[in-house]
Amino acid sequence: MKIKYSELIDQTLYFPTEEFNVSENMLQFHDIPLMEVIEQFGTPLKFNYLPKISTNIQRAKAWFKEAFEINDYKKSYRYCYCTKSSHFAFVLEEALKNDISLETSSAYDIDIVRSLYEKGKFDKTVEVICNGFKTDDYLAKISDLINKGFHNITPILDNYRELDKLTESIDSTFNIGIRIASEEEPKFEFYTSRLGIGYKDIIPYYSQKIADHPNARLKMLHFFINTGIKDTAYYWNELYKCLRVYARLKKIAPEVDSLNIGGGFPIKTSLNFDYDYQYMVNEIVSQIKKFCEEEGVEEPNIYTEFGSFTVGESGGHLYKIISQKRQNDREKWNMIDSSFMTTLPDTWAISRKFIMLPLNRWEDTYERVFLGGLTCDSDDYYNSEQHTNAIYLPTFSDTKPLYIGFFNTGAYQETIGGYGGVHHCLMPQPKHILIDKDEEGNFVYTVFREEQKPDDVLKLLGY
Structure with a gap:
């Protein structure tokens, strides 16, 4: 019997959570329809959900207020x-x-x-x-x-x-x-x-x-x-x-x-x-x-x-799986359309892990994979807690695109990775959008910075 990815999640993780839920076979983050975001802005994509910043600040203030009252x-x-x-x-x-x-x-x-x-x-x-x-x-x-x-x-x-x-x-x-x-x-x-x-x-x-x-x-x-x-x-x-x-x-x-x-x-x-x-x-x-x-x-x-508590959980990175490489009988490499070393440097610098989930195809069967970036560096990969735990994603298909997201990535990654600068193998900085809510509670999307262009990089290098 083939088990669906959604069934695997139900059996192994606490899901849904206050941040995540699945609607019509697609992942939502704070109710943000992520696949609709991808349809509008493409991948790779970085985003910041601004209301989460204020939410975490107010949570901390409430904890200290309660503790002060309890302890006089x-x-x-x-x-x-x-x-x-x-x-x-x-x-x-x-x-x-x-x-x-x-x-x-x-x-x-x-x-x-x-x-x-x-x-x-x-x-x-x-x-x-x-x-x-x-x-x-x-x-x-x-x-x-x-x-x-x-x-x-x-x-x-x-x-x-x-x-x-x-x-x-x-x-x-x-x-x-x-x-x-x-x-x-x-x-x-x-x-x-x-x-x-x-x-x-x-x-x-x-x-x-x-x-x-x-x-x-x-x-x-x-x-x-x-x-x-x-x-x-x-x-x-x-x-x-x-x-x-x-x-x-x-x-x-x-x-x-x-x-x-x-x-x-x-x-x-x-x-x-x-x-x-x-x-x-x-x-x-x-x-x-x-x-x-x-x-x-x-x-x-x-x-x-x-710092991280304030801004970390507001951020996310979205990628498309563009190909799968089979290196031997056991290892399947899903290649993202960007680089971990460029966009999530902590994953290779200090083996940091983030919440990673597929954005679509939750009702499909799943497989164990590794995730690889596009640079030629052997460290440009992600394996939840490197060398330890496995990654499971919906089975790769040439005809059914798969998208994944890394979440709670809002702290340090841009300054460590060099925002807008020159990156390993000249991988471009992805498009960056801001997500907010208007007075009626509707999501508002703003492009903060477009994807880095080749001319931008070559100019920095003196060409």
Whole structure:
């Protein structure tokens, strides 16, 4: 008996979900008729569904609000968007509709802040947390904004020289934060993060350089670990070490009133994704509250810097299977009409997986396949968790085109892959569209950028 692809999904995955459903044998994403989108715009195609950005921001705010109420937490919560996850103007403009702050990581981010201000997207009260190692250019741009009246700009000190440079160029009182150099997981190649100042050095540094500073006021302690917010002994241990520094600081520096726990909320990479956001938020708030009560200090305002969580689940990539190659008795290669190295670089760079589903032919039989890109590189392929799990898709047919989609791809892929630039084997950047809703709830499609043309690439190369 031949089993349909839809039956395979029903037997092995949680489906349908809040994002996905099938109507008339075709996949829908947030009710977007994806095959109709392909008929209008073709493939390969990148899209961003803008309402999902606001939805995730409001979800996080609701989780923290509930946790604050449960734990009788007296201070405030502030959601920051981590701009490096996706610098696109449409992402920032959508996110800013939700009363948030911004987090920057380079001098070029400050140019984005200026541009958004000039477009009237916010006024000089906008709150910006400035992270990262700061070049002289970055420091100069931060100082310039503060001197022009942007008093909610908070540079987070990554090293000792940054305060000296800021002191030279800012002519008024300004706020600062300190980033803690957290210890990495044991499996890392190095022991301590290259970012920030060591746990043991923060109190002496405050006493010697900040306590009597004429203009700088320490307002924030910043904590972040690369592995994200997870219910692991490692995460809680690092959080407690951060809280110990906060409590010691608070006792000698009453002006310190905020704790930035960074980003790290995961996004869905599988239909069987299981992560209890509300539990983690409540546990974090509870532990901070309990620790501060035991230390006899006032609990801090809590800041987060969610990047991938904000924008990741808004993005998707759509492809057509243009051919199938059979290399031996067991391996069938379905070739997409693009390149993974160009459009989804994390799939080969860090073996990242995304949700992948066919867009049509759900009632057809299925087969096990590998997915290959069009470059000549052996790494230009996708195999869910490379070398581990299989991919199953409706059986290839020369007469019945098959389309597939990768979802929740909205963070980092364009900046890592080089948006609009030169790519491996000169694979073109695909057409990029934005999907929004009008006041009546109808989908609105806008072409953000057309597919890259050969002349565009040759010009970049000097031809």
